[in-house]
Amino acid sequence: MYDARISSLQAAVPALQVLTDPTDLAHYGVDWTRRWTPAPLAIALPADVAQVQAVMRWAHAQGVAVVPSGGRTGLSGGAVAANGELVLSLQRMNKVLGFDAVDRLLTVQAGAALETVHEAARTHGLQYPVDFAARGSCTIGGNIATNAGGIRVVRYGNTREWVAGVKLVTGTGELLDLNRGLVKNSSGYDLRHLAVASEGTLGVIVEATLRLAEPAPATRVMLLALPSFDVLMQVFQALRERLGLEAFEFFTDRALHHVVAHGAQPPFDTAYPFYVVAEFASEGEAGEVALLSAFEHCVEQGWVEDGVISHGDTQAAQLWRLREGITESLAPYVPYKNDVSVRVSAMPAFLAETQALLAAEYPQFDVVWFGHIGDGNLHINVLKPEAMANPDFVIECERVTKLLAATLERHGGSISAEHGIGLVKKPYLRSTRSDAEIAVMRGIKAALDPAGILNPGKLFDP
Ligand code: 2HG
Ligand code: ZN
Known part of the structure; x- marks a missing residue:
């Protein structure tokens, strides 16, 4: 049904490209969460800053909600338009x-x-x-x-x-x-x-x-197989002390299972419970010696069961695929995602508690752990069993997220490390931000967006 607000927008900003085709509304109304049914009013594709300003002046005057939109790869529903909002896509402003x-x-x-x-x-x-x-x-x-x-x-x-x-x-x-x-x-x-x-x-x-930073140094990638969670932070500290750490990522056997089922090359003949992909600045002979000695140290300590060090870009890319391919390999299971963080020093205690919590609460689900462990950031994806309806699955996952949020609160952590709060984590914002902080956030929003039209309902309710 054609909405009079669209003709009003076109009259206010005549040069603006506006899409109203149902296929476009469905395409631009969602991000990677795929939990909400897209229902935008229309899609505005401004060509320049002046058009963005004109759209916002119009939206402010008309009281029309606007969802700013980029690549829509977000995992928290921050770019979802499910309530008749105008999607303002920056797609054409990409230079x-x-x-x-x-x-x-x-x-x-x-x-x-x-x-x-x-x-x-x-x-x-x-x-x-x-x-x-x-x-x-x-x-x-x-x-x-x-x-x-x-x-x-x-x-x-x-x-x-x-x-x-x-x-x-x-x-x-x-x-x-x-x-x-x-x-x-x-x-x-x-x-x-x-x-x-x-x-x-x-x-x-x-x-x-x-x-911009200095050009990236020459690097080598290492894949390590670990016997338990407990040694993870010890490996991190030992490698950070000995080598120039550029990345330190972790994933479980379940993550490896899915990424290999999705086409990645299995790294070892045997399965291990935990894996680390790490990248180090490493130049020539001296770099090679330092890498091997750090690796041997971890093996001698009993922290590492097996390992591979990349030789050349192709092998480095293959090792990275094991970590970077995880999200895509899980997508068919409509995972419920958690993206949490604690101080790196709090990680061992937090990991132990969270592992016990999830083992007790989710015995029936496939739970996949991975993430940026060197930053104290874990991604915990719960996969939907095929036979379970999505709304029931989400209710079950939200019950457990409440418990997880309480664990985070005890450890002084955050309910979103890097994905944002959006719609997905809105109910849990208060577990890791105080009421006083949220009141200040509301005040800031009111100063910059007095009509409350910018992405309403995301982060907190209007
Ligand atoms: C990653 O680290 C992304 O790969 C996505 O932040 C995490 O899919 C996820 O939960
Ligand atoms: Zn991440």
Whole structure:
């Protein structure tokens, strides 16, 4: 049914591309969560910042809810439009705008894919070090809006560390040019950092100025088979002390089972309960000696049962596939996802408690553990049994998530490490953020989005 608000939008912003075809509404109305039925009002595809501002001015005046939208690879429902919202997709604003060699800053439109940023950085002999499996489809705007983490946080930090400037269009259509690439800026509140992890609730990120790092060093990838959870953090510490750690990731035998069933090469003839994929800066003969000696140390301690060290890019990519292919291999099981974090020092106690909790509560489910253990970040995916209806499965998983949230609260952790709160984790926000903190967040939202039209219902209820 044609909605009068669409003609009103087209009259207000005549050059704006607007899609209303049911196939487009279904396509742009969801992210990777696939739990909600898409039902957007329409899809707006602005070509420039002025059009984004005009759309937001119109939405503010009309009281129309807007869902800012990037690559829609999110796992928390932050980009879902299931309630007649206008999806504002940054898809057409995907260009690299400029590079400054002195500042080592790359400026891009928010719709640029992470991979585009990687390539642009390489062209200038530098690197943009935030990296994860969705690099080809996710966009920089979405990365900033969720403070995306990924596989190199242990070495380089989250997206937040690399954002030197953000242009943000607020809920009234105002354009804020935040920090403008400055290294030092003590002139009051750093509003740029409010845009980071705001999940589209404070403004539409339209442009970003990103810091670039020294080019990536030559690296080697190591796959280790571990006998138990208990030794995981010991291996982490030993390798971090001895080698230049670039990544340290972990997964269980269940994760390996699914990724191999999905086409990856099995790494060993025997199955082991736990695995680590780690990457190290390593140059020449000295690098090789250091790698082998660190590996032998772990074997001598009884922490490691078996291992492979990559020789060449092809083997390194094969080893990484075992970790990076997990999400895709689990997708057919409509997994219920948890993305939690504690301080790295709290990890051993948290792991032991969580393992006991899940073994007691989920004996009937296939539970897959993996994640960025070097950052204190675990992904726990519960797979839906084929015979179980999705709503029943979600109710069961949410009951256990409540218990998990209580464990996190005791350990001072977070219910979302890197995926965001969105719709999926909204009921649990209060387990790891205080009422006083949430009240401040609401105040900030009211200042930037007085009509409450930006991604309403995400993060917290209006
Ligand atoms: C990863 O680390 C992503 O691979 C996805 O954050 C995690 O699928 C997940 O739960
Ligand atoms: Zn992750």
